Amino acid sequence: MIRKLKIVVFITIIIALNCGLSAEQVEFETCSAVAANKLSQLGKAGEFKINNAVPVKDDPAEKVLFYVFELHPAGYIVTSAESDLPPVIAYSFSNDFFAELSGNVLLNFLKTYIPLRLNNLANLPETIISQRNNVWLQILDYSYRNSRFEQWPPEGTTPTGGWLLDTWTQSAPYNSFVPMDPVTGNRSLAGCPSIAMAEILNYHRTTNRANFNDEDDYYHNYAGRQYWIDDDHVEQDFLSFPEMNESLDTLMYHYLHELPVTNSDKAALVFACGVAATQVYTSQGSGTFGVSQAYDAYLKFNFEDISLIDDSTPDFYDQIIDNIINALPVHFASVTPAWDAGHNFVVDGYNTDDFFHINFGWGGSYNGWYLLPDEIPYGLTVVEGAVVDIVPDMFTGFISGQITLDPAVEDTSIVTLNLQNFSGDQIFQLELDESGTGSYLYEIPIGSYTATASCPEYETITCDGIMIEEDQFTNLNYHLYRLASPFDLTGEHLDGEISLSWQHSQTREFQYFNIFRNINSSAFTLLDTTSQLNYTDIINPQESNIYGYYLNAVYSQENESSASEEIYIEIIASATGENIIRPNKMSNFPNPFNPLTEINFQLANSDSRQIKLLIFNITGQKVKDLTNSIICQPGNSYSIIWNGTDDNNQPLPSGIYIARLKSGNDIAARKMLLLK
The missing domain is CATH 2.60.40.1120 (Carboxypeptidase-like, regulatory domain)
Structure with missing residues (x-):
């Protein structure tokens, strides 16, 4: 049913577009298919689902201007509702469209600007309209995939979607060192030019050896706020230039030593960028009067190869794209058509669908993928300029x-x-x-x-x-x-024990050997580790198996040698009568113990001539033979007291020890913990 609906919608839009219908209203079903296919074409259909669709109308005419498709778990896709406009206007997979119920910048912008774009369609050449119609056709073809699609940075490689890893904003803590507003008595906002610039410098992890002195003083005179920067730093409670220089040196130290950047570091960098741009400050809004001030600020920070370009530059967007592909975020400035308001932000991503990722410097709000310059929020639809080639000096x-x-x-x-x-x-x-x-x-x-x-x-x-x-x-x-490998590995089976031994030319910082085993050609797995040149593997001799072994040597910093040769030992079980040992009756008490423990077991008959009781440490070394100390009790029960010493009567260290009881071809084992 879904497939059939998509085909009907696809055929309908093809007919409409090929009939030359200019600026025809597109039905909701078509826009919904556009949003769903955009998710699929971006490889996001498995992670995100369309949760809700909101039509946004032109208030007087009640005409749908665009649709907002809200995504789960987060994000949105905005589609236009006119066939001669681009089908997808903006999208994000990290920020919600309606996060702000009042003062929604993106919503207010689109409601204002979409009608202006519709009124401007008559001025566009037919080639542009045709290109837009083709994009509608492509995105409605659910089987269409742009095989040449590329994105910088690649999807999923950064937490923000763009090259910048952080989302700074104009309020605390980033404005902590800017001047107080003498009119309102509140801390001024940081200003969008300094936030955009500071984010780019922080991305490059450099202050580029910027330093401030009395030649950088300027008189602040804006909206009734008059004072000198930096002479009036005490009265207006901002950083003096000596304090700023010291803070920048501290920040550079943190960068060089890969230490975390503190809130004070960030605030100092933001104010330094603002001073370099000769910003004006108020608690309602701070900034500059032109992008040339941001350009001058980069020069102050010793970026000598930068360029200031605008939309009259023939290869304006090509230069921006080239910067993004080379992981160089761009400082972008845009203004309203009346040039009465503007905003500086960072362009830090691009894909071959001609969408640009924008970091607005609003703490992540509205960050997403947009068609430049038309779909930039805040009514900012005219390019003022962009600072490109922001490459730090290579010290x-x-x-x-x-x-x-x-x-x-x-x-x-x-x-x-x-x-x-x-x-x-x-x-x-x-x-x-x-x-x-x-x-x-x-x-x-x-x-x-x-x-x-x-x-x-x-x-x-x-x-x-x-x-x-x-x-x-x-x-x-x-x-x-050289990471010397173990060599001359040999093995011998006797009474349920496979004894391994090998040679090794030990070099400095040798740690231990890894012992690997497989059974009957299964995959080799780590059996144990030891620092000795021998090891005893306790097996069940009543099972016919082929045991394989190899070793490697482990050195400092987890260096491992190549493997030794492999050896294989075949065990052929012989028929036995009644089990002599009853393993479920073998025990010791107390456990853990220090230093004495009593080992108890039971046999099916009273013939103890074949009994052998040995103690091994966790590496497989035999430390004690208790065979001659076994005491027979009534009912074919046996016991022995072990005092935690070895065959030389020397006390053994704390650790896990294994009591191994063998009688004929039968074996039982008991794990014991000596705890001092």
Whole structure:
């Protein structure tokens, strides 16, 4: 039924569009299919469902202007209701359309601007109308998939959907260091230019060595608020320039050492950006009078390669797209047609459906994917300009040292040096000489790194917190030892015990061996660990099985050697009569114990000549033979007192011990805990 409905809707819209109907009203069913197919085409149909549909009408004419399809668990898709407008206007998978019941910026904007766009259709060339009609056809074809669809950043790789990882806003804590409003007595708002700029600097994790002095003083004179920045910092309760410089240095220290950014760090950066842009401040609204002030602010922060472009620039959107693809968020400014209001925000995402992801600097409200510039909220429909190519300076230092393999190999070896920090990995390949030694010297960006050296069959060593300072040399040497594997692995079966032994050329920082076992060609699993060169595996000899074993050696930092050879031992069970041991009757008391415990068991007959009682530690080593100390009790019951010592009568440490009782081909075991 759903499939049939989609086909009917699809055919209906094709007929309507191909008949050249200009700006025809689109029915709800068609818009609903558009929203559903958009979810599917974006790969979101499994995560999000359309929860509700709200038609928004032109109040006087009661004509539907657009539909808001609310999504569950969050988000929305806005579709137009006219065939000559783009079918999808905006969407978000993280923010709700009707989160604000009053003062809904996006709602008020669309109700105002959609009629203006309809009135402007007559001025558009036929090619644009045709392109829009084709988009309707494509999105209504539920089988259509844009095989060339790409998105930056890729969907799901960031928590916000765009390159920026945070959602800052103009109120606390971001405005904590801006001036108090002398008229209202309240803290001023931070201002959208400084929020957009500070978010971009925080994304790049740099202050770009900005510093403020008396040459940056300016007279604030706006809406009855007159004072000097920074001379009047005490009266207006904002950061002085010396305090600001100290705060910026602290922030840069946090960036370089990959430490959390504090609220004070954020507030200092926001105010510094506002000062650089010579913003004006009030508690009702703060900002600049033109995007050129934001451009000047970036210059103050030593971004020398930036460009200020506007919609008269021939490749305006191409430059923005190129920046986004290269993970460079763009500072965008837009104004109303009357140029009487404006807003600065960050464009930090793009996809090949020509939607841009926008971070408005309102704490996440209205962040989403929009068609620029028409679908920008707040009635901001005219491009004022954009600051592009915001690339921080590359302050560098040097890392050098020597890497040695021990022992060296006959063939030339390649060692990989991986230097990793918040900005990604820098990977270098170092060729060593015949002696297994090589020296290196690399110039890399300043910051705190995790440095890892690795070579096949050798240790992988990782060093954390390697600081690279500007124009300074940091020395880091590595001595990588071969990860020697166990060898000469042998095994022998006797009386239900498979005794393994092997050889190993132990090198520094050896930790232990992993022992792996399979039974009858099943998958190998970890059986146990030991630091000894032998191990006893207790098995049931009355079951015919083929046991396989291999080992590897574990070193510091969880380095593991390659595996030893595999060995296989076949056990063929022999027929037996009545079980002599009754395992359900074997016990010890107390358990846990310190230092004495009594071990008790029962036999089917009184012949104890075949009884053997041994104590093993958790690694499989025999520590005590109690066979000769067994005392026979009435009713074929036996007992023995163990005092927690080994065969040399030395006290054993706390731990788990196993009492293994064998009589003929029958075996029983009891786990005991010595707790001191």
